[in-house]
Amino acid sequence: MKLMKPLLLSAIVATTLSSCGGGADIVSTPVENIDSVTLKVSELTENEKHTWGHLDLVKDTIPGMSVEKAYAEIIKNKKGKTVIVAVIDSGIDIEHEDLVDVIWVNKGEIAGNGIDDDNNGYIDDIHGWNYLGDAYDEQLEYVRILAMGDTNHPDFAKAQAEYDKEYNETVQRKAQYDQIYAQVKEADSLVSKYLGTEDYTVAQVEAITSEDEALTKATGVLNFMYGNGFDNTQVALTSINEGLNYFSDKLNANLNLEFNGRTTGDNPDDLTDVGYGNGNVLPSEKGESHGTHVAGIIAASRGNGLGVDGVANNVLIMSLRTVPNGDERDKDVALAIRYAVDNGAKVINGSFGKYYSKHSDWVRDAIAYASENNVIFVNAAGNEGLDLDLIACYPNDQVDNGPEVSETFITVGALEPKYGSNMVAAFSNYGKINVDVFAPGAKIYSTTPENEYDIKGGTSMAAPAVAGVAALIWSYYPDLTAKQVKQIIMDSGLALSTKVIVGGDTEDIQPIGDLSKSAKIVNAYNALIMAEQLSK
Numbered sequence: 001m002k003l004m005k006p007l008l009l010s011a012i013v014a015t016t017l018s019s020c021g022g023g024a025d026i027v028s029t030p031v032e033n034i035d036s037v038t039l040k041v042s043e044l045t046e047n048e049k050h051t052w053g054h055l056d057l058v059k060d061t062i063p064g065m066s067v068e069k070a071y072a073e074i075i076k077n078k079k080g081k082t083v084i085v086a087v088i089d090s091g092i093d094i095e096h097e098d099l100v101d102v103i104w105v106n107k108g109e110i111a112g113n114g115i116d117d118d119n120n121g122y123i124d125d126i127h128g129w130n131y132l133g134d135a136y137d138e139q140l141e142y143v144r145i146l147a148m149g150d151t152n153h154p155d156f157a158k159a160q161a162e163y164d165k166e167y168n169e170t171v172q173r174k175a176q177y178d179q180i181y182a183q184v185k186e187a188d189s190l191v192s193k194y195l196g197t198e199d200y201t202v203a204q205v206e207a208i209t210s211e212d213e214a215l216t217k218a219t220g221v222l223n224f225m226y227g228n229g230f231d232n233t234q235v236a237l238t239s240i241n242e243g244l245n246y247f248s249d250k251l252n253a254n255l256n257l258e259f260n261g262r263t264t265g266d267n268p269d270d271l272t273d274v275g276y277g278n279g280n281v282l283p284s285e286k287g288e289s290h291g292t293h294v295a296g297i298i299a300a301s302r303g304n305g306l307g308v309d310g311v312a313n314n315v316l317i318m319s320l321r322t323v324p325n326g327d328e329r330d331k332d333v334a335l336a337i338r339y340a341v342d343n344g345a346k347v348i349n350g351s352f353g354k355y356y357s358k359h360s361d362w363v364r365d366a367i368a369y370a371s372e373n374n375v376i377f378v379n380a381a382g383n384e385g386l387d388l389d390l391i392a393c394y395p396n397d398q399v400d401n402g403p404e405v406s407e408t409f410i411t412v413g414a415l416e417p418k419y420g421s422n423m424v425a426a427f428s429n430y431g432k433i434n435v436d437v438f439a440p441g442a443k444i445y446s447t448t449p450e451n452e453y454d455i456k457g458g459t460s461m462a463a464p465a466v467a468g469v470a471a472l473i474w475s476y477y478p479d480l481t482a483k484q485v486k487q488i489i490m491d492s493g494l495a496l497s498t499k500v501i502v503g504g505d506t507e508d509i510q511p512i513g514d515l516s517k518s519a520k521i522v523n524a525y526n527a528l529i530m531a532e533q534l535s536k
Contacts, residue, residue: 053440066525080475086340089291091283104316128319131332137253138261138326141356174247187218281319296447297464311468330359337366351460357394371406380459381429385503388431414441414462426504430515493520
């Protein structure tokens, strides 16, 4: 049974909300009644943890996108048209049990014959293209600036200051993780020996009483880990080891001034030097899971009894392996966007970003090209808890908050699975000018390589949720323009007046509506109703 704490006593009723420019009305929950939603104070069930982004704020008291409600009450048995969604990301496990049936196939290309059969400039691009070749690790963009050695570069001094700070912090964090791992490993060994088993429980550890100083210290270490959210020593060790690998990779590649991860033989500063890469869009290793997770959020096969259901049910995923373990190259991103547009994608998902960009104009030109060709680009806002109206984050569709080059570019912030003051994820970037909407992005369950599933969080997870809604709208209302689909997503969301903690700073409390241009959280149910009205 759910334990609820009421905020207000007013009943939840339906009303109408004026739509965008079409004079249509949609059924929606008004602000005053949303604010009467009971605050969920109980833990989410396992099912809720795995599906919360699809749930309904009023019915489930979780700020999801009402996806399941949309399927049950609007889509039902309707047949939609297939929409191609390009995922510009790391590699995608196109053989995953929950994705294999939703992967785009280039019908103009014959696999493995070494010929560019469709004359699109790419040989054997059966499921998309791999712009990274066999590599995955890369430097961060500001490290590349320093590695050039050009002290006259306008960003050199800023990059040097950031490098010094980040490098020293990373060295310290790695040392801390090394120490913690050693302590937990030693504690595990002592407790396992004492209990006579490696598969001991929290309760067994808590019950240990001994005058042995080393054993007492060991149980203290393990109890401390349990108190910080780990319910199993091996899970704790795995998590700590992942942190160690992260900081090691950062030092060895991302922050390494001598490292060069480019193996494709092209000049990354020459946009005309094309033809590099290959057609293998699979991850280079199991840990390269980001793209697979994003793809599952958008389009994991619905209703097959496996793992997770994607937002959209008539989607084919085009994989464009472009994002390394480090900062993406502007050239790769620009070419990937153009590839997506030229090869039939209607929606592009970009769950990546950085704060330095050597050739941001190349990417902006490609974003404009997508808009001109009636393609939506859904962009992750970023995970540093920053106001994007005050700092540039790339990719974007404007310079210095000036005129936008695209009418179909959507930037998405991330929500937590709880309604109330902590609803906006502490990590999520925001901005009244440069963030358009908010959507579920924290603690999202989706596909990972080798037929596995995992929970990940970030605006990287919020963007594909919105890309899925865009595809859903277009599938059932294919005559709408990309500009109309964007406006529907913006206008049909739930407008909340809830005051929320911003950027994880408990001293910074703002109305959630002040954090984005639309002042709304995305709602698939309302979006489909508005699309129906507008299409008429």
